[in-house]
Amino acid sequence: xxxxxxxxxxFQVNRGMLTVxxxxxxxxxxxxxxxxxxxxxxxxxxGRGWIQQLETHPAALAQxxxxxxxxASAAGLEAWRSSAN
Numbered sequence: 001x002x003x004x005x006x007x008x009x010x011f012q013v014n015r016g017m018l019t020v021x022x023x024x025x026x027x028x029x030x031x032x033x034x035x036x037x038x039x040x041x042x043x044x045x046x047g048r049g050w051i052q053q054l055e056t057h058p059a060a061l062a063q064x065x066x067x068x069x070x071x072a073s074a075a076g077l078e079a080w081r082s083s084a085n
Contacts, residue, residue, distance in 0.1 A: 051058060 056064075
């Protein structure tokens with residue numbers, strides 16, 4: 001009973017088991033964090049490779065789509081104005 005410490009009203013904690021439990025929890029958290037980092041790095045590399053394979057760079061595609069949206073908006077506004085007269 002040297003490893004047990006008595007607290008309030010007979011509540012006893014086995015310090016050895018508590019220490020082992022804390023250590024295993026810390027190791028498990030470290031393994032989980034390592035796995036998460038590996039997954040994120042793998043997905044980032046795959047995404048980078050996918051973007052490099054595209055014919056049009058995403059920024060150029062977004063710029064072209066924005067230009068098309070502005071042109072469509074202007075055409076719609078002009079059609080609305082001409083029909084209002």
